[in-house]
Amino acid sequence: MEGRERILIVDDEWNMRNLLKVHLFAHFETAEAADGPEALALLAQQRFSLVILDIMMPGMDGWEVCAKIRETSQVPILMLTARGDVKDKVEGLSAGADDYLVKPFNAEELVARVKALIRRSQLTPPTDAEDVIQIADLKIDRQARLVYAGTSVLDLTPKEFDLIELLATHPKIIFTREMLMDRVWGIHEVREMRTADTHVKNVREKFRKHGLSFNPIRTVWGKGYTFQRPDAAQ
Structure with missing residues (x-):
């Protein structure tokens, strides 16, 4: 499906990656990574319009992955987690995330959030805009x-x-x-x-x-x- 925006799904659980792919299939191309190092490798090789990033992953957690991505890229990041504590949200946003969605989530809300984040990223003020x-x-x-x-x-x-x-x-x-x-x-x-x-x-x-x-x-x-x-x- 040529020309569609590409989303990278990062989650250590196959069932969750598959569920996200099903929800996003009608609107986006998707790729997936089962852990942080795999996600970073894919981001270094390919261009993505957005990253959906689970927080609670073994080894390199989502916060670490988010911070690593932000060292080299401003790709929109949607954090996805079963934890809804305010402290978790603050930590994710402080690490450079753009939005935060708590599991279980509504499929329509997921798609709406993804589309909104991509639209916002495409409207960055031009660097040569005059004061x-x-x-x-x-x-x-x-x-x-x-x-x-x-x-x-x-x-x-x-x-x-x-x-x-x-x-x-x-x-x-x-x-x-x-x-x-x-x-x-x-x-x-x-x-x-x-x-x-x-x-x-x-x-x-x-x-x-x-x-x-x-x-x-x-x-x-x-x-x-x-x-x-x-x-x-x-």
Whole structure:
């Protein structure tokens, strides 16, 4: 199944590896490793979009494997364990994990978490993004987290700033509501997709009230939203 994202499943129990493969089969390519050293060897040889990593493994446990991966790679890591203690979650996230799922888990939640983590990883801000973005009379000061329309500073909420900054730093991407929810609100927030629409409406209204010369957020019907430069505005 060419072109699909590839997931590395790392668990010492064959039954769990097989269960994960069954749940993920319809959406992703999968490979598996029975222990930490095997997983690290595969990661050195192949590219994966995400790693599902069990914590309680003999020899090199999941925390050690996670820390080792982070020495050379920023591949998304979903920790999987039967232990749900807060201390375990903190240790996993401190080692560099991106998310944490406790066994037994719901198959739909597993797939949703995996998809969200992959989407987030694909939206890393470009390294050449300017600290200050100036387009016509729109200015976004990313360090100060301020947005200007001409000389006026917009009174934006933190999420409204995150929204316009995300669109402006990825002008070639059409963001679906799911993508906006993942990146601006986070994968653990309540999945109310109308939240994205409401924030877009509010930001547009604030730009209009402050007299910005163009609408920087374009609706792509049936898909989502994208950044719009003044020469492309209708």
